[in-house]
Amino acid sequence: VFSLLSALLFTTPAFADSSNDIKPGAVASCGGFLSKVWKDVTTAIKNLFAKKSPDFHNVAIIEDDGTLIGKDDMNLCGVAKVYYQSYPDDRHMLFVFGAPAGTYNAYYSSIRNDVKNIGRAVMDNSRQCGSNGVLMGFANMNTADKWKSFVGRNPLDGQPFGIPLLELWPLGVITHEIGHQWIAYIDKPVNGAMLVTDPNSVYRSHWDPFVDNGGSIMYGNNWAQITPGIDTTIFGKHIVVPATYTSVALPGGFTPLDKYLMGIIPSNQVPDFKVVKASSSHIWARYAVPLNTAAGSRVTVKMQDVLHVLGGERVPNYQSSQKIFKAAFIYVVPKGTKPNDTYIVEYFRRAIPQKLKKETGVFDMQTEIAPKGQAITPHVILPVVKPLVQPVTAPK
């Protein structure tokens, strides 16, 4: 099973560039930024505007004159300001395509948070990017070309369709970026174990690989114990051999702790979980992959321990939390370009409402947009598309 899985992972672009990510400690596929600094382009964007894509009216096209598209990144804050020049300020998230996402496959940058006790501060920098306290964050979704192998186009009607391979690619990527609004900001140790990776490191805020969470879409692993630890005295000699563990799953969906932080379930529905305190390890990828191994001991973390570190229950709680989100899908292209691959952006836009509903049960994302003064088309949730390959989760 493991060789099948690893063959699968390395012959397909799973969560990251395989060339980059099979090396220990290599850069993970995503960055969640809390304090990314954007170049101020207020004056330069005066002549830029967003307009309806001629092919897909719910995608906004911005023709850029070199102000927004950088060599290996997009000025997302500038994109937001251009968007608000012609579209209303009613979106919680913006998904922007058209330039590489630095060293990542995609990344999310949160600029506003009003949720208390999830490990990150209440803050609002939305005004710096042209929103009046509405926008929560934006994602650089890379170039449309990045996703070309996974999105087809019906030659008869020109409509996009997905070729989802595994749950986690490509729709899992955008789901993961949305998760960055709330998940994996618990930056103080719980029972002596760090649960998340350093937001200021290249790994950004994700569950630490040693967290035994079944393999969250926000990383961590499903650690199966392979050999028990030995701590005994034989013939007067004290012998300590650490237990060994192997990761036995690929990233799945949101875990109970993820859903608690997102405001979906109450804290008493989050089961105890374990963290491996590793004395040695081979972490081949930052997300769950059945090549990751570790040796050491395990500590148990109870939700009460997590709440103690977080300073109490989430506010607002799962009953009064926000569950309906409005998003815009924006394609930034060089000036004079008439893109013929907007259908790829449209695929993500159409598919994310059902994907998010499937992964959370209660979230909805409204992705229909229209310029100021124009009517928005009715919200549509399309049926779930089954991936070609189902993820394998080994029994615990």
Ligand SMILES: [Zn+2]
């Ligand atoms: Zn991420």
